[in-house]
Amino acid sequence: MAHYPWKHAEELKQTAQSMVANYKGILAADESNRTATKRLEEVGIESTEESRRKYRQLLFTAPDIDKYISGVILFEETIRQKDDGGTPFPELLKGRGIIPGIKVDTGAKPLAGSPDEKVTEGLDGLRERLAEYYEMGARFSKWRAVITVGDGMPTRQCMEANAHALARYSALCQENGLVPIVEPEVLINGSHDIDTCEAVTEENLRMVFNELYRHNVMPEGTVLKTSMVISGLDAPSRAGVEEVAERTVQTLERVVPPALGGVVFLSGGQGDVEATQHLDAMNKKYKNRVPWRLTFSYARALQNPALGSWGSDMANTEQAQRAFAFRAKLNSLASEGEYSE
Ligand code: 13P
16 A cells, blocks of 8 residues: 555554444434434424434434444534533444544535536535544544436536545545545436436446546545435336345446445435345345445434434433334344345
């Protein structure tokens, strides 16, 4: 690895391996305040700094989740919050053997010149922010690019602008000792078929890995977070579980370097059970063929049942924790191809 300039090379490699350890995956709990508010209001809970803190505390203190969860992606507000006893969340997680991570992009904004598409912002001042997050205990971070499929979309300029930003973000992360989660999400929204999703995903990932290579990003210290190759939500007929598994794995094999630290998936609007089934099908059939761990980094597919059972008065904490731990356990099994319904 001598030609990579990163003084933290060995640490980055170790962190990436821990993030995708056997039977484990990542909890995405990095919803922006806007998204968190939407999710809380959907179940009748007012979104305040305190209700968001209580909700994240519920997740991070759920019994047994340390068996299934390797790391948690936090939001800027959350990484600075504490539990009821005054322990900062990053410390609480570390105490359970869970690695704290942090979302560092500042959101997807309309792309000038193609305003129906988005480009993710957040590079200004990022070096300094990363150094601070490292001090606070974060050892990985996340940046999400959004690729829309539709009439004439995605455009080349959208994919290139996002790939370039992902590469600059990743290089800054590795310079500062944090493993970048590189997330170029191809949105599930639309009526496109699975062939279209496959073509877009392959081309987009190819651009992303070309840019990462140009920017000296070390694959062993990088984790890809990708959408699956899947039919659009409104497609007239949607591909089944086996086909999604096969096409997703084949696409990854075509473009992802074998040296990469690992591959994790977002749930991206799939149903909770569907997201588990897809992950399981990939691992049941292809676990021994692919060079990387394939595991989860879900937000909605892990949290939905918990949010639904917490109750509008935030009273059913234990029930919500059980619901969360249950989905975490099933996805842990799916990450080894050992899930059965
Ligand atoms: P979902 O699993 O809800 O898609 O969220 C994952 C994520 O982190 C999106 O950036």
